Amino acid sequence: MMLRPGMYLQNRYEILDQIGSGGMSEVYRAKCHKLNRLVAIKVLKEEFSTDAGFVKKFKLEAQAAAGLSHPNIVSVYDVVDEGSIHYIVMELIEGITLKSYITKKGRLGSKEAIGIAIQVAQGIAAAHDQHIVHRDIKPQNMIISRDGKVKVADFGIARAVSNQTIGATAIGSVHYISPEQARGGFSDSRTDIYSLGITMFEMVTGTVPFDGDNTVSIALAHLEQAVTPPSRLNPEVPVSLDRIIIKCTQKKPEKRYRDVYELIADLRHALVDPDDDFVAEEPEVDTSSPTMVISNDELSQIKQARNTGPVIMNGQSSSMRAASEAGQYDKRRDREYGNERREAHGRRDSRSAGNRSQEYEYDEYDTYDDYQDSAHIPASGNSSSGKKARKQRRDSDINPQIEKLLTSVGVVAAIIIVAVLITIFAKLGGIFNSGSNGGDLLQTSSQETGLKDTETKVPDFIGLTEDEAEEKAEENHLKLSYSYAPSEEKKKGHVIEQKTAEGTVVDKQSTVKVIVGEGGEKESEEETKEARQIDLTVLGLEALDGTNAKNLLEAKGLTVSLKQENSDTIPENMVVRYEPQEADRGDEIELYVSLGPAVSMVKVPDLSNMTEEEASEALAEAGLLPAPADQILSQKSDSVKRGTIISQTPLVDEEVPEGSTVSYVISEGRGKKYAAIVNDDYPLKDNFGPSGASTTITVEIVMVQTVNGQKRTTTVMDARNMKGDVTLPVHYELTGADGVLTGELQIWDLTNDKILKTYPLEFMEVDA
Numbered sequence: 001m002m003l004r005p006g007m008y009l010q011n012r013y014e015i016l017d018q019i020g021s022g023g024m025s026e027v028y029r030a031k032c033h034k035l036n037r038l039v040a041i042k043v044l045k046e047e048f049s050t051d052a053g054f055v056k057k058f059k060l061e062a063q064a065a066a067g068l069s070h071p072n073i074v075s076v077y078d079v080v081d082e083g084s085i086h087y088i089v090m091e092l093i094e095g096i097t098l099k100s101y102i103t104k105k106g107r108l109g110s111k112e113a114i115g116i117a118i119q120v121a122q123g124i125a126a127a128h129d130q131h132i133v134h135r136d137i138k139p140q141n142m143i144i145s146r147d148g149k150v151k152v153a154d155f156g157i158a159r160a161v162s163n164q165t166i167g168a169t170a171i172g173s174v175h176y177i178s179p180e181q182a183r184g185g186f187s188d189s190r191t192d193i194y195s196l197g198i199t200m201f202e203m204v205t206g207t208v209p210f211d212g213d214n215t216v217s218i219a220l221a222h223l224e225q226a227v228t229p230p231s232r233l234n235p236e237v238p239v240s241l242d243r244i245i246i247k248c249t250q251k252k253p254e255k256r257y258r259d260v261y262e263l264i265a266d267l268r269h270a271l272v273d274p275d276d277d278f279v280a281e282e283p284e285v286d287t288s289s290p291t292m293v294i295s296n297d298e299l300s301q302i303k304q305a306r307n308t309g310p311v312i313m314n315g316q317s318s319s320m321r322a323a324s325e326a327g328q329y330d331k332r333r334d335r336e337y338g339n340e341r342r343e344a345h346g347r348r349d350s351r352s353a354g355n356r357s358q359e360y361e362y363d364e365y366d367t368y369d370d371y372q373d374s375a376h377i378p379a380s381g382n383s384s385s386g387k388k389a390r391k392q393r394r395d396s397d398i399n400p401q402i403e404k405l406l407t408s409v410g411v412v413a414a415i416i417i418v419a420v421l422i423t424i425f426a427k428l429g430g431i432f433n434s435g436s437n438g439g440d441l442l443q444t445s446s447q448e449t450g451l452k453d454t455e456t457k458v459p460d461f462i463g464l465t466e467d468e469a470e471e472k473a474e475e476n477h478l479k480l481s482y483s484y485a486p487s488e489e490k491k492k493g494h495v496i497e498q499k500t501a502e503g504t505v506v507d508k509q510s511t512v513k514v515i516v517g518e519g520g521e522k523e524s525e526e527e528t529k530e531a532r533q534i535d536l537t538v539l540g541l542e543a544l545d546g547t548n549a550k551n552l553l554e555a556k557g558l559t560v561s562l563k564q565e566n567s568d569t570i571p572e573n574m575v576v577r578y579e580p581q582e583a584d585r586g587d588e589i590e591l592y593v594s595l596g597p598a599v600s601m602v603k604v605p606d607l608s609n610m611t612e613e614e615a616s617e618a619l620a621e622a623g624l625l626p627a628p629a630d631q632i633l634s635q636k637s638d639s640v641k642r643g644t645i646i647s648q649t650p651l652v653d654e655e656v657p658e659g660s661t662v663s664y665v666i667s668e669g670r671g672k673k674y675a676a677i678v679n680d681d682y683p684l685k686d687n688f689g690p691s692g693a694s695t696t697i698t699v700e701i702v703m704v705q706t707v708n709g710q711k712r713t714t715t716v717m718d719a720r721n722m723k724g725d726v727t728l729p730v731h732y733e734l735t736g737a738d739g740v741l742t743g744e745l746q747i748w749d750l751t752n753d754k755i756l757k758t759y760p761l762e763f764m765e766v767d768a
Helices: 052-065 098-105 110-129 155-160 189-205 215-224 239-248 260-272 296-308 323-349 353-361 368-374 384-397 400-428 466-475 525-532 546-555 612-621 685-694
Strands: 013-021 025-032 037-044 076-082 085-091 095-097 142-145 150-152 455-457 479-485 495-498 505-507 511-517 533-535 559-565 575-579 582-584 588-594 601-603 633-635 645-649 655-657 661-667 672-683 696-707 710-723 727-736 742-749 754-762 764-767
Touching: 013 037, 052 076, 052 085, 095 098, 098 142, 098 189, 110 142, 110 150, 110 189, 110 239, 110 260, 189 239, 189 260, 239 260, 466 479, 466 511, 546 559, 546 575, 546 588, 612 661, 672 685, 672 742, 672 754, 696 727, 710 727, 727 742, 727 754
Parallel strands: 479 511, 559 588, 633 661
Antiparallel strands: 013 025, 025 037, 037 085, 076 085, 095 142, 142 150, 455 505, 495 511, 533 582, 575 588, 601 655, 645 661, 672 727, 672 764, 696 710, 696 742, 742 754
C-alpha cells in the first residue's frame, strides 16, 4: 500500500512526503505528533508484506536492531504492524547516501575514504558486539549527514532478507556480497568486512570491482575472480589502503581481518602514515608440511624389500611387530595389491579346473595368506609351508632379465610422477614465474636457503647495466624502480646505488629502488639535454583519458598536474591539450582534461505563494523548467492559499545548471471538514438549588468521538472555576475527525468528577 502525504499511522505519525524507494521498501518523511519530532518510516512493499514467514523474521531482527545504540548507526525507534502495513520508525538523517556522494564526486580522496570507512567500521563493530551481522553492507545503506557524520542503516532488514534468493527483487546488492553469501554458505562477521572492502574499493576508484549483465555473472565473479588492486585504477591510492582493501576482499574468510577492530586499527595507521607498507599478507602456500627427501640408502632398502623383508627407515622398523601395526599394513597391502589379485582371479576363473596347475604362472599371489608368507608375516592355520613352497616355485619361474626390466620401468615411472608432483606444487607456491629457469627450484628450496617459498634475497645490483640489473632482478623474482643521478663518466648507465641492501629478505615481486649513473659534466650540455628530452607529441595523449595519460607521463619520469577545462568538441574526461610538448625527466607537465561543453549555472527563484502559471513564468525567466506533472505534489495547508505553492525543490537561490527542472508542492487549502453546531444556555443552579451561590466548582467542556474504534477526547473549554448559580453559555461550531458523523459534547464537574450535561452531536461535511 502506497502512503500519501497527510495520512496518519497509529494516529501519531503524519506522512509528509516520500524520500526514497528500494528493492523491498519505501521510505517516507513523517512527523511524530506525540513527541513532536521528524522521523523516517520504512514500509515493507506489498510482495514482502504478504509473506508471513518473512514478516515474522523481519520483525524479530528489526526489534533486535532497535537495541543498538551507537553514533554511527541509524537508531530504530519502533517496529509496527498496522493491518497489512508493516513498517519501521527510524531516526531521520538529513543528508546524502554514500552511493550518491560517490556518484557526485566520481571518486574520493584516500584520507576522506579512510575517514568514512572508520566511522562505518565503528558502527559495524558495535553491532557485532551484540551478535548482529548486517549481511548487506553497501554504500546505499550508509548516510552522510550534513555535519559529516556517517551512519549505517538497515540492520534489521538486511538480516531478515539474508536467506532470500539473490535477485534484483530480493536483494539489490549483489555487487557487494561476499563469496560465502554467493555460494549460500555460512556468513559471519567477516562477511561484513568483505562488503566493506568492496565499498572502500568503490570509494577510491569510483566503480565496483565486478560488474556484469546479470546477478549470476556478478556473483560468479565474487567466487572466482580476484579483486584488482585499486591502485591500478587510481595510482593515487597509497600502498597501505591498497593492502587493506585487498585483505578485506580475500575469497577465504580466514584470510581477511579476524574482526572489525583489527581493521579499524589498520585504517587509523593508514590515515597517519599512508605510505607505510605495514599490512601483513596471508601466505599463498602452506609451508607447515615440508617435503621429505628419501636418501639413497633408504631407496636401496625399498628396492631390496622384495627379497629381504622389513625395511628400516629413519631408525624405525616396518616389520609390523604390534598387532595394530599389522592391521595398518593389511590396509596398505589391500590397496596396493587388490587390483592385481582381482585381475588374476578373473583370469584364473576363466580357465578350466584341468589347467589349475598353471595358474601360478599368471598370479603373483593366490590369497592374502600367500602375501603374508612373502612378507614374513605369520598367518593363521597350518598351510604356511605349502604356501611358501608355491611362492618359491613362482620365484624360480620368473626370468631375471624381465624382473630387472620391470624394476627399471617402475623406478622411471616413479621418478616421472615425483617430478610432476614437484612441478605442480612449485607452481602453486609461486616458485616458477615468467622468465625463471629450472634452477629456481633449488634456489628457493626451504631446506637450502631457510626462506619461505614466497620470499627471496635481494642480490647486489651495484655496477650492473640497466639490462643486466633487469635480468638479475627477474632471476630473483623482483622488480626494479629507477632514478638517475650524476656519476663518474665510466659509471654512466650503471647502477651506482640500491636502496635495499644486498642480502635483505623480501617478498617475491617486491620493488627495489636503484639509482643509475648519468655520467659527469664532461658531456656537452646539448648532448645531455638531447639524451634526457622526451617528445610528448609522439605519445598519442589526445586519444587517452586523463587518468591513463597521467599514468603514461609519470612512467616516463615526468610530474603531471591535472587541470580541467570546458570543450565543445572533446568528450568529457578526454585529454584536450598539454604543455609543454617537449620536456626533460622530472619536468612538470600541465595536462588539461575536458569537462565537456560549458554549462551556465543559474539561481533558483522563490516560488512560494505563486500560482503554477506564475511559477512557470518565473522559471522561464531564470532559464529553468517546471517539473513534469507527475512530479508535482499537493497537500492540505491551513496557512497557504489553495492553488499556490507551499515549497519547492531545489531550494531558493540554490545554483543549478541552466535548463534544469524545479518541482514544487501545491496547497489544497483546508479542503473539506466535518462540522456540528451547539446553541444552548445551561444554568448550573439546576444542580445546586438555593445553595448554588455559595458553591464553587471546576467546569470543563469536551467533545468525544469514536475514531477507528478508539475514543478520542478534544477539549472545547478549558477547566475553570464557577459559582453554582451561574448560567453557562454553550454556543460552539465544532470540527470533528474526517469521516466521523457523530459524537457528544459533555459538560464536566471536575470537582465532583461527574457529567452535568450531555449534547448529542451530528457532523456534516462542509467546505473548509
